[in-house]
Amino acid sequence: MVDVVVNEVLVQKVAQNARLKLTEEELKKFTPQIREIILKAFNKLDEIIAEEEPSFQPIEQKNKLREDIPKKGFSQEEALENVKIDLRDLGYIKGPKVV
């Protein structure tokens, strides 16, 4: 049994982890909806004992291996085609600060 209190503090914390800034209005709207889904739908699995191996895929998969042969990829120019013009800089992409 998972003991969890789904309130605005928890929803806000999870949203921050996911790099989402919720407005006051969103927080008020989402909290009861998320509480209902977690308590009524997700916690329903507490009713069932499952000791089987987890199915990360629904069908058996085998690792695929290939020879490591270099192939031609996109040119630097092509790789930058979807980057906004003012964020391109001598073949690099300008990003936000990291420190």
Place this chain on the structure above:
Amino acid sequence: MGRKESLKFFVENSKKDFSLVEENLHKIILELNASQNKKLNYIEEYDEKNVLQQLNDLKKNSSKGKLFGVPLTIKDSICVKDLETKAGSKILKGYKPLFDATVIKKAREEGAIILAKTTQDEFGFGTFSTNTEKIPKNPFDNERSCGGSSGSSAAFTAYTSRYHASIGESTGGSIACPSSFCGVTSITPTYGLVSRYGLIDYANSLDKIGSIGRNIEDVALLLNVISGEDNFDSTNIGKKFEIEEGSIQKIAIVKNFFENCSDEVKKIVLEKIDKLKEFVKIEEVELPLNSEYALSAYYIIATSEASTNLAKLSGLRYGVQGDVVGKHFDDYFSEIRSNYFSEETKRRIILGTFTRMSGFRDAYYLKALRVRTKLINEFNQQFKKYDLLLTPTMPMVPPKFSEIEKMTPLENFAMDLCTIPANLAGLPHSSCNAGFSKGLPVGLMAIAPHLQEQKLYSFGKVMELE
């Protein structure tokens, strides 16, 4: 809306007379434009110059493939080179892929013309195609939904009278649901049969690209072309769907999947099943674990995987990009994601991030994966006795937009109760029209064991016998 002949008939004749390709394409462009003028919202991206260029190239090409001259529409989440591809999301606005998804490459190699991208729920998050800017309307009643999330792939297939088919994608029922609501035919294949390379993913262990058409022959032909080996997708199982008959000795209806369906859906589906009893033995079974727990396990796995996948969308390199100067990466990424993801996407990201958090991961995500094994085993037990399992595709006829607005997110999730079990188990399934209730289509879903799509093909032919 009717045309009787299959795509195969069109392709064979087109190989002898190219004017048939030109005539079909010009007429379908007129229909596409008419649908735009009527604001039916089926088309997300369309470039007429590009389409006419493909027609010219095809004329010069001496090799004539299995889809020679067939116009295809494509769910927006599948990458098409140089066509804006945004999976129905504002955050990917402006993104033009530099490459074709494998399914597009395979279709082009067989002579298909890529006509347009179709509207869908953002990232596939929805059952009614209402979670997007341009909401498509059901061709049978414009006040109603065409289903989701591959909504317009099915809706345009029903709308056009010309030779055409559509490539859709399903995570929890997104091919079968709109097929049911729009009265068309589809096959969602076994997980891994069709390469996902070039698909903007929703949930890696659930996503399947499949085919939608006017009849089972069209659906089978398209699936034959797009399935098969692909080294660009590590989960691709390297097998191809061949158009061959599959043996069907015994079928069962899943009795407890009918319990939450509306009376009108039950009536139409059971009447159709009664007619099928002339051709094949049909019994009844129950899948108690699937009907009780599939929805919960599915939404835990789907939101967990989706929240991870969407972490890469942060306003750098492609799609929407803002002003980075002077901003810390945390603030910049949060700003872009908060401004350009829809409410539904934010809700699912929060749910999926929660189920993967330290302290909750084993109780939710890992538990759901163990339950999934149990549910797959329950199906496999029945497949020892039966070749196919039947259920209604959707529990109701296409709802009105005004009815959808009143649903809570949990009520919305519950609408997928018939389609989710097969999707969670990665089992191939078809949806065929079973009839109409007050002019609205009702779909019947058939579920086959892994990699036995041929049984769905044979069943689809029986469904069309009348």
